[in-house]
Amino acid sequence: MRFPAGQLRQVAVAALERHGAPPDKAQLQADILIEAELRGLPSHGLQRLPRLLARIDRGLADPHASGTATWSRKSFLSVDGQGGLGPVVLMAAMRKLESAAAIGGIAAAAVRNANHIGMLAYYAEAAARAGLIGIVASTSEALVHPHGGTQAMLGTNPMAVGIPTDSEPFVLDLATSIVSMGKIHNHALRGEPIPAGWAVDAAGRSTTDPEAAKGGAIAPFGGAKGYGLGLGIELLVAALAGSGLAPEVRGTLDDTHPANKGDLLILIDPAAGAGDAATLGAYLDALRSSGPADPNRPVAIPGDGSRARRGRGLSSGVDVPDALFDTLSALAAA
Amino acid sequence: MRFPAGQLRQVAVAALERHGAPPDKAQLQADILIEAELRGLPSHGLQRLPRLLARIDRGLADPHASGTATWSRKSFLSVDGQGGLGPVVLMAAMRKLESAAAIGGIAAAAVRNANHIGMLAYYAEAAARAGLIGIVASTSEALVHPHGGTQAMLGTNPMAVGIPTDSEPFVLDLATSIVSMGKIHNHALRGEPIPAGWAVDAAGRSTTDPEAAKGGAIAPFGGAKGYGLGLGIELLVAALAGSGLAPEVRGTLDDTHPANKGDLLILIDPAAGAGDAATLGAYLDALRSSGPADPNRPVAIPGDGSRARRGRGLSSGVDVPDALFDTLSALAAA
Numbered sequence: 001m002r003f004p005a006g007q008l009r010q011v012a013v014a015a016l017e018r019h020g021a022p023p024d025k026a027q028l029q030a031d032i033l034i035e036a037e038l039r040g041l042p043s044h045g046l047q048r049l050p051r052l053l054a055r056i057d058r059g060l061a062d063p064h065a066s067g068t069a070t071w072s073r074k075s076f077l078s079v080d081g082q083g084g085l086g087p088v089v090l091m092a093a094m095r096k097l098e099s100a101a102a103i104g105g106i107a108a109a110a111v112r113n114a115n116h117i118g119m120l121a122y123y124a125e126a127a128a129r130a131g132l133i134g135i136v137a138s139t140s141e142a143l144v145h146p147h148g149g150t151q152a153m154l155g156t157n158p159m160a161v162g163i164p165t166d167s168e169p170f171v172l173d174l175a176t177s178i179v180s181m182g183k184i185h186n187h188a189l190r191g192e193p194i195p196a197g198w199a200v201d202a203a204g205r206s207t208t209d210p211e212a213a214k215g216g217a218i219a220p221f222g223g224a225k226g227y228g229l230g231l232g233i234e235l236l237v238a239a240l241a242g243s244g245l246a247p248e249v250r251g252t253l254d255d256t257h258p259a260n261k262g263d264l265l266i267l268i269d270p271a272a273g274a275g276d277a278a279t280l281g282a283y284l285d286a287l288r289s290s291g292p293a294d295p296n297r298p299v300a301i302p303g304d305g306s307r308a309r310r311g312r313g314l315s316s317g318v319d320v321p322d323a324l325f326d327t328l329s330a331l332a333a334a
Numbered sequence: 335m336r337f338p339a340g341q342l343r344q345v346a347v348a349a350l351e352r353h354g355a356p357p358d359k360a361q362l363q364a365d366i367l368i369e370a371e372l373r374g375l376p377s378h379g380l381q382r383l384p385r386l387l388a389r390i391d392r393g394l395a396d397p398h399a400s401g402t403a404t405w406s407r408k409s410f411l412s413v414d415g416q417g418g419l420g421p422v423v424l425m426a427a428m429r430k431l432e433s434a435a436a437i438g439g440i441a442a443a444a445v446r447n448a449n450h451i452g453m454l455a456y457y458a459e460a461a462a463r464a465g466l467i468g469i470v471a472s473t474s475e476a477l478v479h480p481h482g483g484t485q486a487m488l489g490t491n492p493m494a495v496g497i498p499t500d501s502e503p504f505v506l507d508l509a510t511s512i513v514s515m516g517k518i519h520n521h522a523l524r525g526e527p528i529p530a531g532w533a534v535d536a537a538g539r540s541t542t543d544p545e546a547a548k549g550g551a552i553a554p555f556g557g558a559k560g561y562g563l564g565l566g567i568e569l570l571v572a573a574l575a576g577s578g579l580a581p582e583v584r585g586t587l588d589d590t591h592p593a594n595k596g597d598l599l600i601l602i603d604p605a606a607g608a609g610d611a612a613t614l615g616a617y618l619d620a621l622r623s624s625g626p627a628d629p630n631r632p633v634a635i636p637g638d639g640s641r642a643r644r645g646r647g648l649s650s651g652v653d654v655p656d657a658l659f660d661t662l663s664a665l666a667a668a
Binding site: 074172235 | 406407408409410412437438439440441442444446467480481482483484485487495497504506508510538555556557558559560562563565566568569570572573574575576577579581600602603604606607608609610611613614617618620621624625626627628631633634635636
């Protein structure tokens, strides 16, 4: 069914508060889930909330914690999330980084022991709207096999980049897997085969059977290069956050383990550089109006599609499965 | 013919000195070209030297300049390369950044008006060997079309990441194009078709004719994601360096225009973070020994292949076309 975003937000906030989250933290956690729904990314939306509430109930997520942040160096914030809600810990770190980035020109925060931070575009865009360049990366459970390999050894290791322009910010958000595990589950639910090259089964054989793929591993996007990028993120985040490497990571897909993946946030003040926002905006417009391969599909800029979907979602509501809405309503009342 | 690396280096240094480069700068410029040859990357090797010397002769490259570097913020170095040799300007910036990264934990340099900096792995590896994480990105002439587009609107926009471990450093270096323009020229020379999906012709039509592709545009690697990454690099570098955006960039492939692309270097001190190098090294070893798709090809780690080729090149020499060697010898004598 289609629900107004405000109604979904109310239910999500109520459920979080009912499970112990203070109002401000409940609102922030709910906001990122609703933003994912609005942008057409339900894998990072409300379907994650029941598990998060179970994690709170079991003491695996602490809805009061914002993490402890230490300036290990003048421009480097080392954060122990202490089991806090991912968006709460990340946004607390971002607020601290903003002034450091203004002073230093660049500043970074590395975060361990925070729960799932959700859609990375949220942070990249928040940075860009504050006039800063934001670079975000995160790790996850082992779901991706190396290029030329057969075992799940890497996380989906997404990264996001937000860059202010003189109009809407550029917001890139990509996982380094060729597809999300959520999409493979969707194919399994619909009984449809997956394209060759998406995944291997538990024995490491290439498969088009989504059920077999669920127990196997997803390919990196873009062959050796995408694998390299995903591996670079795996190492970079672990090196700085002191978080787990994929084979040991737990806690973003279960309600049985503490979350031990890592997150990295880098802010850069473009005013420290020599470029200008108007030039970037004009270039993006030139890209949008450059020759398309399909005359009916203009060249797209990362973030444009999300922004359009968000606008439609705000005006005409968001589709959420009835069963999920009922579950959330019950959790808000329980 | 196969030449000892030392002999190639001597010829390159002599040619650079003969064209006005001081000994230390000639040695650094020659070193990065020889390192590319050793690693099996001739597109970034000696074949670039004749054009670079022509650029010096025409006043487009200043072999004496190291650039002027300004700390626009405590951790941000704004560099005008003043037409200096790329490696000279970049390594001068890196030396300045190293102490800033030790103090701040993270520091960045954005460089405009430097000549081609060559193989990015050189800088990423130099950072890692100095115990720092190095992230390097660079832009170029418009050679790549957007995903879903038909016109060359983006540079090949390579990036590199170097991360220290307890054994050899992790060194990733990738262009965001699906293939280099050099490889398309090689196919043209050999009269071989290029695979579908590599390029479009000047009219924006998909082509397997390398001659047609030379006047067209190369695809980004990895579809929409690789395009997004390349575009992110395009914007990030221009925003910080104040360098040109691809359609206006000249000077790395010609000997007629000043170089107006940009370069970005970020150094991070892993000692500011909470991870440890031994854990990273053990993880990379686990990856190397994880199940391969082809039993005869173990899972590869970015940088391993280059390192092996470099070792072989140092012991048994480097293949360089006779005509190129003769040209360089003449340029060293002229």
